[in-house]
Amino acid sequence: MGRIIAIDYGTKRTGIAVTDELQIIASGLTTVETPKLMSFLKDYFEKENIALVLVGEPLQKDGTPSDVEEEIQKFLKKIAKELPSYQVKRVDERYSSKRAFQTMIDSGLKKKQRRNKALVDEIAATIILQDYLYNL
Structure with missing residues (x-):
């Protein structure tokens, strides 16, 4: 099996999460400036065994x-x-x-830490990945 990678695409920053090789645990990987995203993915995919790429689909209500x-x-x-x-x-x-923002509150992060939009994006990607794994 290979890893599943989830991408929470944004115009400025993109949050990325990934599973372990057995596709059991979803973890935040990083947040990348969107203009550098493709370069980051190419490097990461060369090093890791990737089985599937999930890209979030942002829908309105x-x-x-x-x-x-x-x-x-x-x-x-x-x-x-x-x-x-x-x-x-x-x-x-x-x-x-x-x-993701509620998760930050629930985990006890201080207000200053919750303003870190890069962390919000990474956690959002992790939530997307967790939801996908849960619904398999």
Whole structure:
């Protein structure tokens, strides 16, 4: 088995989470500045055995695509071109950022630490991945 990687794509920063090789545990990996994302992924994929790439699908409450979807589509085309051997799945990421922020509160992080948007993005990616694993 290989790792599953989850991507919470954003226009400025992108949160990334990954499973262990047995696809049991989801852990936050990092947050990357979005312009450096493809380079980061190429390097990471060379080092690790990746079985599946999950990309969050940000939907509005009514199920329509979010504003960032246009940028995500460009990113998906880039993955298909530059990393063609990897399977990519879209997963609903509604409320993942809100849940990430609540997780930070529940874990006792101080207000100053909760302002760290990079950490919110990484936790959101972890939540997306946990939801996917739970629904397998």
